[in-house]
Structure formats: structure tokens, C-alpha cells
Amino acid sequence: MECQHFGQCGSCTLYAQSYEEQVAGKRERVSELLAPFFDGDLEVHTSDESHYRSRAEFRIWHTRGDDGERCDYAMGNLTKDGTVTIETCPKVIEPIDRVMPPLREAINASEVLKHKLFAVEFLATTTGEVLVTLIYHRRLDEAWEDEARALEKQLEIYIIGRSRKQKVVLSRDYVTETLTIEGSPFVYRYHEGGFTQPNPAVNTQMITWAVRQAAGIGGDLLELYCGLGNFTLPLARQFERVLATEVSKTSIRAAKENVALNGADNITFVRMSSEEMVDAFEGVRPFRRLEQEGVKLSDYAFSTVLVDPPRAGLDPATIGLVTRFDNILYISCNPETLARDLATLTRTHTVRKAAIFDQFPHTGHVESGVWLQRRKTS
Numbered sequence: 001m002e003c004q005h006f007g008q009c010g011s012c013t014l015y016a017q018s019y020e021e022q023v024a025g026k027r028e029r030v031s032e033l034l035a036p037f038f039d040g041d042l043e044v045h046t047s048d049e050s051h052y053r054s055r056a057e058f059r060i061w062h063t064r065g066d067d068g069e070r071c072d073y074a075m076g077n078l079t080k081d082g083t084v085t086i087e088t089c090p091k092v093i094e095p096i097d098r099v100m101p102p103l104r105e106a107i108n109a110s111e112v113l114k115h116k117l118f119a120v121e122f123l124a125t126t127t128g129e130v131l132v133t134l135i136y137h138r139r140l141d142e143a144w145e146d147e148a149r150a151l152e153k154q155l156e157i158y159i160i161g162r163s164r165k166q167k168v169v170l171s172r173d174y175v176t177e178t179l180t181i182e183g184s185p186f187v188y189r190y191h192e193g194g195f196t197q198p199n200p201a202v203n204t205q206m207i208t209w210a211v212r213q214a215a216g217i218g219g220d221l222l223e224l225y226c227g228l229g230n231f232t233l234p235l236a237r238q239f240e241r242v243l244a245t246e247v248s249k250t251s252i253r254a255a256k257e258n259v260a261l262n263g264a265d266n267i268t269f270v271r272m273s274s275e276e277m278v279d280a281f282e283g284v285r286p287f288r289r290l291e292q293e294g295v296k297l298s299d300y301a302f303s304t305v306l307v308d309p310p311r312a313g314l315d316p317a318t319i320g321l322v323t324r325f326d327n328i329l330y331i332s333c334n335p336e337t338l339a340r341d342l343a344t345l346t347r348t349h350t351v352r353k354a355a356i357f358d359q360f361p362h363t364g365h366v367e368s369g370v371w372l373q374r375r376k377t378s
Contacts, residue, residue, distance in 0.1 A: 001050040001090050001362065008084045010076040011091070012362035019049045023358055026366040030356050033339040037346045038370070043355035045205040050090045051097065052199050052361065054177075057121045061085050062114075071107050071114045073100070091362070093200070095124040099155055103132065106154065112147045123190060126200050129158070129175040133192055136163040145170070160192055174254070176261075179204050181234040182211055187261045188228065194250040195227055199359040206357045206367060207234050210306065210329055213353055213371040214238040217327055219303025224274045224318065228254035231306060231331070232269075233262050241266050243300060247273040268293050274309070274318040281321055303327055313337030316344075323348050328372040335368050342370070349374050 006015035014022050023046055031042050061074035061083060073086040089100070099122070107113045113134070121133040134148070140161045145168060152159040152170050161168040174191045181204065190196045197203035211234050214221075219239060226232050226244035228251045236242045244267060246252050252271040259267050270289050272280070280287050281297060290297075304327040307314060311334040314322065319341060322328055328349060332338035335356075342351065349372035357367040 003090050004088070005075075005084060005086060008077055009086065010078045010080060010084075011089075013078070013364060014362050019046075019361060022361065026356060026358060026364075030335045030354075030366060030368055033335050034342070034351070034354055034368075034370075037339070037342045038351040038354050040351075040354065043209070043353070045202060045209070045355060045357045047199055047202045047358045047361045049361060051093050052201060053091045054093050054096070054125065054200050055121070055123045055196060055198050056089065056092050056096060057119060058086060058089075059083060059119050060114075060117045062117075069114065071104065071117060073104065073120065092122065093124055093126065095128050095130045096122045099130050099132070099157055102155060103151075103157075106151050107134075110147050110151075112143050113151070121192075123175055123192060123196070125175045125177040125190070127176070127178055129177075130155075131158045131160065131173070131175045131190075131192055133160045133162055136161065139163055140166060140168050144168075179207070181207050184234070184237075186233050187258065188230070188233075189254050189257045189261060190228070191250055191254050194248065194254055197230060197359065202357050202359045202367075203230070206331065206359075206369065207231055209355050209357075209369055210331065211235055211238060213329060214304060214327075217303050220300045221304045221306060222277075222300070222302050222325070223306040223308075224277060224322075225308045225310070226255060226269065226306075227251045227308070229258045229267070229269070231308065232267055233258060233264055235306065236264050236267050239266070239304070241268075241300060243268050243270070243295060243297075245270050245272045245274070245277055247271065268295055270295060274307075274321075275315065278317045278321045281324070304329065307331070309337075311337065314341050319344050326374045328370075330370050330372070332368045332370075333365070335366065338368055338370070345372055 058073040061072045063070050074083045077084045116138040118137050119135040123131040148159050159170050174189050177188045178185050221239040221242045223244040226246045232244045255269045305325040306329040308331040353371040355369045359367050
């Protein structure tokens with residue numbers, strides 16, 4: 001990827017390496033971390049070098065010149081002591097790339113739209129939909145709404161305005177993505193403010209990898225940290241029933257919408273944390289949210305658990321729960337905490353497959369996945 005801001009913008013820290021060198025370094029790093037637990041071949045799933053990111057956030061930098069006030073996109077600089085104004089960002093997918101310049105110029109042409117504008121967030125899909133959130137340090141009024149509506153129509157996008165304790169949705173607060181997994185299309189509704197995977201192409205590879213590991217296992221699936229159903233929907237075709245949990249209200253709302261959009265009838269989503277699920281399995285106390293969904297854990301024949309935790313990894317109690325299952329699919333955004341957790345999980349299970357997924361080119365971040373099976377006792 002060629003970018004005029006390499007070496008200045010703090011968003012890309014591996015700008016001095018070729019993409020092949022970046023991937024090789026990530027593979028070596030994860031291989032070393034997994035070496036005590038896995039001696040097989042580490043699968044490597046790469047990204048496009050540019051136009052791969054479907055969500056982006058930019059600060060707005062205000063300058064005043066002879067022609068008056070001007071707004072520009074900005075990012076923190078590489079040394080983390082200032083900002084860099086951004087002309088273009090070749091990381092973003094084409095729909096965002098297409099919208100960024102005319103949006104900036106329309107904002108600069110409007111005293112109403114640029115007044116105390118603080119940041120702009122983009123959320124887009126490979127199907128061409130773009131949701132733009134304009135964030136302000138002032139209350140939004142009718143004049144703002146009128147001009148924002150005109151801009152929304154002009155650029156054929158969806159616009160949301162935000163300020164402190166205020167959210168103005170002009171048309172809708174989501175975009176709809178379609179991902180093809182193993183030849184089948186899956187429809188996802190991505191809401192503003194909810195978590196979404198940032199790299200659609202690599203996300204598709206990641207879901208496909210998980211589906212292939214689960215093929216032929218059968219039984220029921222428990223999923224913790226399910227988000228909006230990113231893995232849940234395709235994986236549900238590999239199992240009799242799926243119970244999926246997530247603590248975020250926004251994500252659970254989207255997950256239930258996605259079930260309806262895809263006509264999936266064997267998935268139950270419940271808003272619960274992993275710690276609460278541990279208590280539920282232990283019978284510490286009844287949980288009304290399970291009862292409201294008609295869930296009795298004793299009715300399930302769980303063969304597999306999927307976890308996709310935050311960077312901190314799994315807490316000890318959740319690790320204890322996970323080891324109850326014959327098959328463990330662990331998706332990780334932090335190979336260090338994955339390795340830490342494997343030190344416990346491999347006391348009872350064996351790592352059968354492992355992979356890395358380069359969702360974040362030009363940075364040191366890398367996603368990993370492992371499939372573990374319970375060791376057979378003699």
C-alpha cells in the first residue's frame with residue numbers, strides 16, 4: 001500500500017516493511033507463542049494491502065485562514081504527541097474512500113455543519129452502504145438537521161449526528177452487509193456504536209475457518225462473546241442448536257435482528273456475561289434472562305464451545321467452564337493472552353488446528369484461532 005502519510009500518521013506502524021515481511025513477522029511471533037502447545041502447520045490468512053477496512057474514525061482538525069475556517073480529517077501522529085491532517089486514507093474500503101472527499105468539502109461549505117464538529121466515524125459494507133456519524137461539541141438543532149438531510153441525500157449515505165446526551169438519526173442507524181461463507185450468503189445488520197469486524201475479506205476467511213473446523217462434530221454449540229452473531233449464523237448450520245451469549249445490549253439487539261434476516265430457527269441469543277454463564281452452569285442461582293428465552297441448560301447436548309473474548313482473554317472461571325466441552329474453538333485478538341490461556345486448556349485438551357488472520361495490515365495486531373479437542377483417556 002502506498003500512502004503519503006506513512007511515517008507520520010500513527011495508524012500504520014509497520015509502514016517501513018513490505019506486506020510479505022509484515023505477515024512473516026506475525027507468523028513467527030504467533031508460532032513462537034504457540035510452540036509449547038502446537039507443533040503443526042500454522043495456517044496464514046492474509047489481507048488485501050489496501051482498501052480493506054470497513055470502519056474508520058477521524059478527528060476533525062480546524063484551521064483558520066484568509067478564506068475562513070476549514071475542517072480536515074486528522075489522526076494522531078506516530079510519536080503520539082500531536083496530530084496529522086489526512087488527505088486520503090488508502091486503508092478504507094472503496095465506499096468510504098469515495099465518500100470522504102465530497103463529505104469534507106460539503107462540510108467546509110456549510111457554517112452549520114462544520115461548527116464545533118469534533119470527529120467523523122465511517123461504517124460501510126462491501127455492498128456499498130455507508131453510515132457517517134458526525135460528532136459535535138454543541139447541541140444539534142433544526143438548522144443542522146435540515147442541512148444534514150440535504151447532504152445525506154446528495155451523497156446517498158446515512159447520517160447520524162451526535163453530541164453530549166444527544167443522538168439524531170436522520171434515516172437509520174445501521175448498514176446491511178452480506179458475506180458469502182462456503183457458498184452461502186449471510187446477511188448482517190451492523191448498528192452504529194456496536195462492534196463489527198473491521199476487515200470484511202479477512203473476517204470471511206476467519207468465519208470460514210471456524211465453520212470448517214466444526215464440520216461433522218454435531219451436537220449443540222455454546223458461544224460466549226457472540227457479538228452480533230458474526231460466527232453464530234454460519235456455524236449454526238453445523239449444529240442441532242446454538243445458545244449464544246453476549247453482554248452488550250446493542251450487539252444482542254443486532255444478533256436477534258440478524259437471526260430474523262437469515263431465517264435461522266435453531267439459535268437462541270441471551271444477554272449474559274461469561275461470568276454469569278459460569279454461575280448458570282454451576283446452578284449458583286436462576287437467571288431470569290435464560291427463563292425468558294425458554295432456555296434450560298439441561299436440555300442441550302453441548303459438544304462444542306466457541307469463545308471470542310476481548311484482548312484480556314478468558315478469566316479463570318470461564319476457562320473452567322470451557323474445559324467442560326469436548327471441542328473448543330477459540331478466536332483471539334491477542335496471541336499473548338491466547339498462549340496464557342492455552343497453558344491451562346491444554347492440560348485437558350489438544351490443539352488440533354491453529355491459524356492467524358491478518359485483519360490489521362501495517363500494524364502489529366493479528367487475530368488467531370485454535371481448535372482444541374478433549375484428550376482421550378485410556
